[in-house]
Amino acid sequence: MTLVDTSTGIAQRIAATIDPVFAVIEEWRTRVEQALEADDDPRAASFDPLVADLVAGELERPGTLITGAGFVAAPGFLPDAPWHLAWWLSGASPFRVEQTGGGLRRLDAVSDPDAEAFRDYTTLEWWRVPARTGRRHLTGPYVDYLCTDDYTVTITTPVVVDGEMAGLVGADVYVARLEQALLPVLRAADRTCTIVNASGRIVASTDTHRATGALLRLDGLADALAPLREAEAEGRATDAAPLPGGADVVPCGDTSLALVVE
CATH class of the missing domain: 3.30.450 (Beta-Lactamase)
Known part of the structure; x- marks a missing residue:
């Protein structure tokens, strides 16, 4: 086997490790779009439990690479939550674990734009690039101070309803976990x-x-x-x-x- 063949084979095995994460996110995108298209008046209060049920199985699955996942709404899309992150963290994520006791838990995001700790997520790469291209994007590795406080890869893809971007779905993967696999x-x-x-x-x-x-x-x-x-x-x-x-x-x-x- 030549060096080129070996390199190609390794690259294919790397892709095969990450492709299942892409497939899960794509399934989430389809189901979120279907749910939003079927709801004439989507609200965070009724939509968030659907997102939680959607991502919980993967976040709790033994051996998963994903440590956080959910839906991030386009500003103003949800009338009862103009800025909204419906994002859950797995029990394997140590992020703020001392405040929650561990287990599957929701990210405590600041959604009031007048608050000092508020962060406009539309300026971040994981939002900005999919919003521009309309396609899936892999951000990182970077230290994610919003969700994980550790080196992370974030994969996001747009959710489109009636031709407009309603938000995105995505997942966080710790680089340390990727290293163990790769x-x-x-x-x-x-x-x-x-x-x-x-x-x-x-x-x-x-x-x-x-x-x-x-x-x-x-x-x-x-x-x-x-x-x-x-x-x-x-x-x-x-x-x-x-x-x-x-x-x-x-x-x-x-x-x-x-x-x-x-």
């Missing part, structure tokens, strides 16, 4: 392997000196990743590319992640 895959190669997002930020690496969230600085990497960013916005896959120093950049399916093999 590092054994990366170690199948006899060269240094690093997973990066479309901006070149490190998700996981067999090089222990490469920190999560840091930019991977290799000659030509930014140019090699540019088609990956374009492909994500258009909902398509892209091709592998060599770097001047001899490394290869291999897309991991349509996850918007890439495998860098040196």
